[in-house]
Amino acid sequence: MPRTTAHTNDELTERALLQFWHHGFHATSMDTLVKTTNVSRHGIYTAFGGKKQLFHACFERYQDIVVTPAFACVEEPGADLSAIARYFETQIARGAESGLPGPGCFVANASTETAPHDAITQTKVAQHNARLRNGFQNALSNTGMAPPSDRTDALAQVCVVFTNGLWSMSRTTTDADALRAAVKTFLDTLKADLT
Structure with missing residues (x-):
């Protein structure tokens, strides 16, 4: 089996992330992780405890x-x-440059594949979505025509839902301009709601 005598946990996690991101948790075996990370089973278990723990570490990476x-x-x-x-x-530009259809969003993928059956993944997905919501709230509150805070909160949540849907759509289309058109329509709708 391929082995690396020296690797950092960040390097191991980043290689595993790419595998999980493109192929999912269930389709990724420990043998596949050994091949794609160039780290032995023993090295993976020593660093993280197992496949699921490594998958969870990928969220931070x-x-x-x-x-x-x-x-x-x-x-x-x-x-x-x-x-x-x-x-x-x-x-969108990143996806177009690397080639569409792409892998979508690692977290959005995990939210449908593993989160329904794994409480830790569910928590990590919720943390990610909370970060998105807070960022969108920040931007919406600085428009100069911001609605009341409860409306800003609701619009920020809609932004999160749209974001997850957009990155899911990027897994099934070869057309970056179709994604851009969806974003334009969405932003136009937001602007109309804010005026």
Whole structure:
């Protein structure tokens, strides 16, 4: 079996993340993880305790390498609707560059595959969605025409639902412009609601 004598947990997690992201938890065996991470079973068990624990660790790595760089613009003080538009465009452009259909969102995938049957995954999905909701609330509250806070909360939750749906759609389309058109319609609807 392939073995690496020196690896960091971040390197192991990042390689495993790509496997789980593209193929899912259930379709990924320990043998597959050994091959794709170049770390022995013993190394994986020593570092994380098993396949499920490694999968759970992938959520944090996904935040570090995907969510934070893309979503930071929405979380910045003073972010507004243009920041939401930039977030969507950044992710769509990334998908188009790597090739559509793509793997979608790792967390959105996990929310349908494993979260219904695993409480830890369910909690991690909820934490991710709460981060999205808080970021969208931030941007919506800085539009200069912000609605009352309860309406902002409701619109932020709609943004989360749209986001998860958009990244799911990116798994089945080859057309980045179709994703962009959906974003434009969604943002136009948000603007209309805010005026």
